[in-house]
Amino acid sequence: MTIQQAIFILLALVILGSAIFVVTTRNLFRAALMMMLTFFGVAGLFVLLEIGLFAVAQVLIYIGAISILIIFAVMLTRGMQGMVPRNSQATAAAVVAGIIFFVLLLLFGPLRTTVDVARWPVISLIAGNASPRDVGGIQWTPAGQPIPPVPETYIADFGRALVDLNQYLLPFLLIAFLVDVVLAGAIFVARQRRPAEVIEDRQRQAEEAAEEAEAMRQAGMKPDAAALPEGAVASTADH
Amino acid sequence: MQNVLNGIPLWWYLVVSSALFCIGLYGVLARKNAIALLMGVELMLNAANINLLAFWRYLAPASSGGLAFAAFVLVIAAAEAAVGLALVISVYRVTRSIDPEKLDQMKL
């Protein structure tokens, strides 16, 4: 066993062990911490794959940003109080997850003996009779040959591909707009409105309700109590 | 003939990522807490990223495709967490509960 294999097995144990802890523990805060450990282990896998950029990005985004967001949300919602680890369908969930795991193993199974993409059933299903070496114009590693090293300039190549019209420019710009929308939406949803805004809102709702009632009376109908936006008023009062 | 990098064949990565994916899936299906559920989703997205990058490294390291997709997955994961947690916080403020099974006001 080489040292890399040993490191890989160690990392795999850390990843899977902490992931199992994440989905079974009662304590949400510890689950979040263990999730950070999982992410750290995955960053280690990226190092073994010789992709330093993504190992660092993994630490920066998943540990430094997403986990922090999750911990803030745990604190904001009092999420770990009296938490039950499983819901009623946990057994069914375990069975489903197990079945999917075996399906995945069956799918990836052929790769144990061959990495010839052409002979891999899934690819030939998608590509049909066309040679998969042509799919996407990508230069695949030929089977049985040593894997070429990552190019020295892979970061620059990646950066160039991101802003290249023929490669990933469109998704790159779409990401910017997506993040824009996400930020606006999340702030709108999560933000507590200021008292002045709430009062203004309630006044507007009351006016609308009054107008509606007036319109109904003019139409010869009895004002319906349910037409008042009861729930909306209650929820704004809750803030 | 296998393609092996540093003594590690490709399918090792695939097994780890499949297992991580299924653990995350179990978390999504079986947890009784919306935040724990989102943690499961993050684990699943991470598993997808391992797959993307492992395939890229073993099969097509000369192109930038795998890197670009992995980066986009990273961004989407962050976006998903941000919106999901904002929703959880806002739901909690109204109902004082983050149990997804209790959010059934829309049911007839």
Add this chain to the structure above:
Amino acid sequence: MRTDFAFVGVMLVTAALLMGVALVAAALLRPKKPNKAKLETYECGMETVGDTWVQFRVQYYILALVFVLFDIEAILLFPIAVAFNSLTFFAVANAILFIVVLLIALLYAWRKGALDWE
């Protein structure tokens, strides 16, 4: 086979070992006479009331949200910065467009009062 990150791993392990040794040495050297008063939570001499959970402001979450936005921006901009010298005018214009779109998000958050800390 030695990659660039091997040293980072060694450094992590070494730092953990050294600091662990310091902690263990301190644990062996120091006196250990706990009593009930010593083990209480220190909250300015007051008895601790209720559990630790206090009402956090949603502002913390929103600031973390804006932070995530810029983290994402950085992760995509760093590779572009490395490739900067070989980029065309068109590519740089698009990168600038990307930044400006995110700036709009920041300005929106600002207008909405998400950046105010009352």
Add this chain to the structure above:
Amino acid sequence: MNFINDLLKIIGDFIAGIIQSILGFSPFLADLVTMGLAAVILCTFAALSFMGLTYVERKVVARIQDRVGPNQAGPFGLLQPIADGIKMFTKEDTTPATADRWVYNLAPLVIAIFALTTYAVLPFAPGVVGTNLNVGVFYIIAIGSGSIVAIIMAGWGSNNKYALLGAFRTVAQLVGYEVPMLLNVLPVVMLTGSMSLIDIVNRQTTLDGNPGIPFIVFFPLSALIFLISGIAETARSPFDLLEAESEIVAGFHVEYSGMKFALFFLGEYVNALAVAFVFSTLFLGGYAGPILPPYVWLLLKAAAVFFVFMWLRGTLPRIRVDQMHNMNWKFFVPVSILHLVVVMALMKLFVTSPAAAQANGGILVTPIVQAAILFTASALVLIGSLAIAARRARIMRLQEEALVAQRRAENIAAVSA
């Protein structure tokens, strides 16, 4: 002359040679032992400089505030750090009965480990570097999030309201100031075309036809904002809101004492020193400099930057939490983005290499002209944004004063009525 310049490298090669040839290890084992030795040396260097810095900082701040500082232990109080160390080792250390033991005890370890790991990529002299990562700058900023995790662990593990509140305040500050740091490293990376710290230093020397101008001349605005965010990132005064004793006892480490507290302290100082080193490397030319050996230059520059830290600590009052957030989100971040856009456009318009000019167009200029153009643009952005901010602040202050005057008038009217 060369011997002194390459002293560190020669010693390192010598030790590696001994390990490989005389002790007769296999290449792998020899590699591992060499790396382990280098790691131990780096950690020891960081820990020793932590001890020295506590003494120097106390002396300097005392002088600024017209005090004497430590003067009892040994001549000039020089033995003070050792006395502190002995105290830290022998002080009783209690774990609160209600604490989450695992999380509580791991937090100081995590912060110290991540602080020390930063040093793995710092270049001290040509060829003397732990490892030359091609993502060096990125790595340093990412590893910084380790201290955020440790702070949250400490706050939650202590099971103490004040610790938790302090931890959250600190985390909000740290994540906020990570953004201007990231944004202001970008211009440097663009000009260098690499994230490796060695490449960045080489770009500031006269190697390969570079002009030998440190990046602070190219991007004064970036340097300034990076320095201030660096101080905020390490939560030093005037950004030490977490230690505001009058408000939140001592922040997230209120329950810690003895060696665990010492590790938090070590993490803080080691991080601050790392920021000084990184700033020297990114903007002041790193180990590059005439006459003196390179490692001396780097240490001198880092010492000068750290002196600025101590100077600020001795003179400035602590800022308020809302001021801290406003300064970051409403000044640093927008200005950094504006600066980034301007710099990107200018760097594409005025290129220095004929090949790039031929391939992508752009005006061919000499490196010195490019530096002058970028300096002017950066300075203009800085002055312009400062002017706008000052104007806004004046308007806000006038409005506030008018409001206060109006209230006072109303009160007087009410009393007299």
